[in-house]
Amino acid sequence: MRLRHIEVFHAIMQVGTISGAAQVLHISQPAVTKVLQHAELQLGMPLFERVRGKLYPKPEAHRLFAETEKLNRDLQGIRRLAASLKGRAVETVRLVSTPTIAISVLPEAMTLWRRDFPKARCELATHHTSEIVNVLRLGEADLALSLQDPRHPGIVAEPIAHGKLTVMAPAGTWSEEECRRPISADGLSGELIGLADGDPLGEMVVSACESQDVHPVFNTVVQTYQIARSLVEAGAGTAVLDPFTAASAAVGKVQRRTWEPEIPVNLYLLTASHSPLSHGARELANCIGATARACLEKGSP
Template identity: 85%
Template sequence: MRLRHIEVFHAIMQVGTISGAAQVLHISQPAVTKVLQHCELQLGMPLFERVRGKLYPKPEAHRLFAETEKLNRDLQGIRRLAASLKGRAIETIRLVSTPTVAIAVLPDAMTHWRREFSTTRCELATHHTNEIVNALRLGEADLALSLQDPRHPGIVAEPLAQGVMTVIAPAGTWTEEECTQPLSAEGLTGELIGLADNDPLGEMIVAACEAQGVHPVFHTVVQTYQIARSLVEAGAGTAVVDPFTAASSVASRVQKRAWDPAIPVQLFLLTASHAPLSHGARELANSIGAAARACLEKGCQ
């Protein structure tokens, strides 16, 4: 199948008629019919049943539609890019981040970056690290942020900021003097909020507890650090979270103490090894690094 075949085929699948496809593609009905006939001739089989002027896809057409869907989206993206270049539009930067970093760091970073890049289009999305790696490898993202180094041969991981795992508890849990001292597993008391079993940082915390002879019991287990922080802010218990989540908590509702022994946590800038960053994307990364370090400094106060 040629690209023109795919374009016409998708239009017909979406609207169901030759006339409708012609309107979508802004070409004549005879042109749509001619391309479809040529497509079916090359494939050696009909893709549609023709009944009273309407086309009904055969099973083969449905399978073909599913397989060519991504390619059709890519064609539309290329078309939009070409239109932007023709109109001298500024580049689009696609940034993907884990939810924790997106909430704790990106707002300040974007605000600072926008002062210089006021008209640059930036698309923001949140995913977990495994999905982020796939997005970078497939060219669906330009840069990404994660608290994990995926150690993938096709991904470059650049450290931007570093903190330590932090215990957060409802206000009034500890004295001011206690808040200046690290907290070990033996000091964990009351209701504990746990992280999901497959969370790398959560696994490190449980392992650290067990190394100290403590086997924590979690009656509440959450998927994201933000939920853990919100529960702590509401007085529902104590949690051990990453430093960015701890730093972004409401100071009047939460107390913080460093975890003992210290578990370092780094914020990584992830990029595809074959795709260097544009000037705008690199400056955005610089703003993110500065915002992340400022977030940690603020959280230590």
């Protein structure tokens, strides 16, 4: 199939009629019919059942639609890019981040970046690290942020901020003297908030506890670090979290202590190895790194 065939085929599948496809594509109905007939001729089979002037997709059409969906989206993206270039629009930076960094670090970083790039377009999405790898490899994002190094041959992981595993507890849990000292697994007490099975940070916490012959019991288990932080702020228990989430907690509602023995937690800038960053994207990465480091300094126990 040619690109024009796919474009017309997708329009028909989406609106269901020749006339509707013609309106979407801004061409005549005979032109749509001609392209569809040519596509079916090349394929050697009909894609639609014609019943009383209406088109009903055959099973082959549904399979073809699913397979060509990404190509059609790419074509639309190329058109948008061409329009931007024609209008001399500023670049678009596509950023994807894990949810915890998107909430704890990105708002201030974006505000800082906007001072020098007031008209730039930034598309921000959130995914877990395994999904981020696929997004970068497919070229659907320019840069990404994660607390994990995926150790993938096609991904470059650059640490841009360094923190330490942190224990958060409701205000008043520890004395001022205790807050100045690190805390080990045997110092954990009261209601413990755990992270869902399979979460890398949660597995790190359990492993660190077991290495000290401590076997924590989590009566409350959450899916996201933000929920754990909110529960601690509300006085619902103690949680062991990344330093960025801990540093973004409400002042006066929580206390923080670093884990002992010290366990480093890095913020990684992830990029596809074959795709160098544009000037705007690199500057955004610099703002994120600076904001993350400032966040850790502000929120240090």
